[in-house]
Amino acid sequence: MSLSKVFKALNDPTRREILNILRKSDLYAGEIVAHFNISGASISHHLDILKNAELIISEKKGQFVIYSLNTTVVDEILNWMVELKNNSKNEN
Numbered sequence: 841m842s843l844s845k846v847f848k849a850l851n852d853p854t855r856r857e858i859l860n861i862l863r864k865s866d867l868y869a870g871e872i873v874a875h876f877n878i879s880g881a882s883i884s885h886h887l888d889i890l891k892n893a894e895l896i897i898s899e900k901k902g903q904f905v906i907y908s909l910n911t912t913v914v915d916e917i918l919n920w921m922v923e924l925k926n927n928s929k930n931e932n
Contacts, residue, residue: 849893
């Protein structure tokens, strides 16, 4: 996991909304597109960035791809942030 890729991915409100949507359930690309008023190509670009940051996982099912939240990476990020916060308190 690269934190710079994660933070770049999280920097965009559309990508954060995709993560919120996937938090509720796994979805096919077309189902994700239906939540937005932008092109499928734009959503595909956002999905690629999220995959590259390992925040989501994609799985091919027949001719479709289903996307899900990668909770392992989300847990790693949260743990790192908690450690960072706790360590900074101990230094003061």
